[in-house]
Amino acid sequence: MANEKKVEQITDMEVDFAQWFTDVCKKAQLIDYSSIKGVFIYRPYGYAIWENIQNIMDKEFKKVGVENVYMPLLIPENLLQKEKDHVEGFAPECAWVTMGGSEKLEERYCIRPTSETLFCEHFAQVIQSHRDLPLKYNQWCSVLRWEKTSRPFLRHREFLWQEGHTMHATAQEARDFTEQMLNVYADFCENVLAMPVTRGRKTDKEKFNGAEATYTIECMMHDRKALQAGTSHYFGDGFAKAFDITYTDKNNQRVNPHQTSWGVSTRLIGGIIMTHGDNNGLVLPPKVAPIQVVILPVAQHKPGVLEAAQELRARLAAAGLRVKLDDSDNSMGWKCAEYEMKGVPLRVECGPRDLEKGQCVLVRRTDREKVVVKLEELEAAVFQQLELVHQGMYQRAKKNLDEHIYEAHTLEEAKAIQEENGGFIKTMWCGDEACERKMKEVAGMSSRCVPFNQEHLGDTCVCCGKPAGKMIYWGVAY
């Protein structure tokens, strides 16, 4: 049978998007399951993507004066309980350490679900004077949240992330920094991951427990569901008061500083998969791809071919690219399929016929477009093609986002559009939480954000018909 399955296949995303996603995660060797529900193993190829994200993002953090620290894994229960809204939000999904060796502990310790409380305890110690501010800390670590359902990258019980925590002398400075970090995330998503985002503010219902304001970047996946890719919170001085963090200002007054926190996680990798992937597997943004270029020698047993391929590899590596030469004895077809499944952005084919002519062939992952280049122009051509791959990925994702933002004026209309098309639905909203619950009940959508770029679509709320001054985006979220 011609269509008999000879090798592992990826389910088509049109057939079953969830299964497609799981197939890609497993078959591109990004992740593996462990023996505990919701706790995943990041395999080398998946972890390498995270390392690349870390490297690039960490440089951006440092540009705005952020320093890295490492805080403890465990939070004593009394510490966690100091800020009321915060503990209420996290208590249901905390995991606890109750034994030390064979002894029951006097006080149980929570395995950090996030580290605001630890940072606050420390800030109370180290902040004395206005000269100590601003204080901008970040840590790269894992956190634990006992989720009921889990999916690779999108919802783990343990996941890798970074959490930034900053303290500022004035509310305005803290607010500005909250927004600045949201923009760092947004720019990163667009320029590095080729993922267009919608920037906006979370409603009170959706904001972080204990925050005064939460800002978010929302992305649209290929199945038109929303993914919250990063958040940045303004805390005001709420935590500072709860944890008794004070400094002496220039007028010799004891006052509370103003605080922010912000984070992104390995969920970004889930976003990459669902934004760019296709039915042949993963498609990786060139800037974070563990292998940016794979060199496939054709008929490598023939004299000179392998040597030529090795030379190309050396040249590309010297040019600063992450390059792999596959000189295994698998067939060409096998190798092509393999590296497509793993999302390698660019392939270089070199065989005897090319080498005779002093050329090789570059093939883009995104559209399989082939470009013949002269060997002496290889480096320049590769950089150019990688840039084209990035641009192509961004344009395609942007089109998907733009084409699936719909406008609605009534609840019924919103529900119908959601059922028909999915995507983001923009409406006017009165600001009432009851209307958010209504939208969830009727149309199955939660509010995604109140976008910074506001449009005037009308004067009344989509849910209750009362006067409304804000435009809001709704969607089904991961």
Added chain:
RNA sequence: CGGGGUGUGGCGAAGCUUGGUAUCGCGCUUGGUUCGGGUCCAAGAGGCCUCGGGUUCGAAUCCCGACACUCCGACCA
């Protein structure tokens, strides 16, 4: 947490109704062959049938329980 589905070498499956020596394809190893889109041939290795109880002379198969995966809900700062 509620409802459905699933669990058999590394992967995908058959076998279970009607209990009786563990099957197939892919992958893996070795040798040869091929190489511009998942080559072909031959020989070989590999399995506490998810786990724990029970029924039975005998359990992958029947019964009870647990765990995990998965889908749909609820929940998810």
